[in-house]
Amino acid sequence: MTRQANISIVMRALSDPTRRTVYERITRADEITVAELTRSSGVTQGAVSQHLKALKLAGLVAERPEGRNVFYRAQPLGLAPLVDWIDHYGQFWHERIANLRELLKKIDP
Amino acid sequence: MNTSNTRQIEVEAVLPHAPELVWKTLTSGELMKRWLRMPSTGFAAVVGTKFTYQTTPAGEWDGIIRCEVPEVVQNERLVYSWKGGHPSIPEGYGAVMDTVVTFSLSRAANGTRLRLVHAGFAIPRNERAYANMSDGWKGVVKTIGELSAEEEGAQ
Numbered sequence: 001m002t003r004q005a006n007i008s009i010v011m012r013a014l015s016d017p018t019r020r021t022v023y024e025r026i027t028r029a030d031e032i033t034v035a036e037l038t039r040s041s042g043v044t045q046g047a048v049s050q051h052l053k054a055l056k057l058a059g060l061v062a063e064r065p066e067g068r069n070v071f072y073r074a075q076p077l078g079l080a081p082l083v084d085w086i087d088h089y090g091q092f093w094h095e096r097i098a099n100l101r102e103l104l105k106k107i108d109p
Numbered sequence: 110m111n112t113s114n115t116r117q118i119e120v121e122a123v124l125p126h127a128p129e130l131v132w133k134t135l136t137s138g139e140l141m142k143r144w145l146r147m148p149s150t151g152f153a154a155v156v157g158t159k160f161t162y163q164t165t166p167a168g169e170w171d172g173i174i175r176c177e178v179p180e181v182v183q184n185e186r187l188v189y190s191w192k193g194g195h196p197s198i199p200e201g202y203g204a205v206m207d208t209v210v211t212f213s214l215s216r217a218a219n220g221t222r223l224r225l226v227h228a229g230f231a232i233p234r235n236e237r238a239y240a241n242m243s244d245g246w247k248g249v250v251k252t253i254g255e256l257s258a259e260e261e262g263a264q
Contacts, residue, residue: 084200084201084202084204084230085194085201085202085204085206085208085230086116086118086230088202089118089227089230090118093118093120093225093227094120096144096145096146097120097122097223097225099143099144099145099146100122100124100134100135100144100223101122101124102144103134103140103143103144104124104126104130104131104134107130107134107140108126108130
């Protein structure tokens with residue numbers, strides 16, 4: 001799949017306001033079930049399931065079945081097609097310099 | 110590299126340790142892995158060394174960053190090229206990138222001033238679309254919502 005195709009799939013998945021709300025709710029939780037999402041979304045469980053299906057197809061969320069529940073979580077790389085290198089490495093280097101500071105503290109307290 | 114059409118990332122930090130120790134932590138392979146947290150192959154702080162980092166692949170890009178060291182001044186300066194991406198990816202993560210990373214160390218009153226410059230990023234063709242995306246999830250999602258609405262309006 002080309003990157004351009006990825007970008008339009010992600011944009012289409014997030015163009016629906018309800019779906020976007022569902023997605024934002026998932027990004028704020030570590031993991032969340034359909035029942036919990038339904039409670040906070042104001043639409044039916046069936047509608048939430050449809051939105052989850054679209055988000056999953058776009059690579060924005062991943063699922064983990066456990067017993068009778070399915071837990072959903074955000075896939076941070078799902079948004080990667082939309083983030084440019086500058087943003088990616090801006091965050092990358094800030095995190096890495098923070099790691100360096102921590103490591104130096106351990107080596108030379 | 111056409112410097113007039115590129116941007117750079119700059120990060121500065123004062124670290125309460127001697128430059129010699131900061132240098133060692135930056136440049137010794139084992140220690141470097143512990144803060145950079147990326148698998149790397151072949152790194153040495155020696156001019157002419159070629160090495161790679163493995164990062165997350167995207168589309169046709171295998172995620173490998175190819176680097177080469179053109180300049181080393183012990184305890185002061187380490188420069189390496191940082192190239193990656195694939196031509197099939199027009200913009201965003203995975204697009205072709207031909208950049209240079211420079212670590213500079215200088216003695217400060219309480220330790221060492223570290224200055225990192227990652228230079229040579231081509232300005233995205235559609236910069237306006239990307240301008241607001243660095244403010245975390247919420248900003249990103251909001252921007253996408255607006256873009257999507259614009260795109261739908263244009264169709």
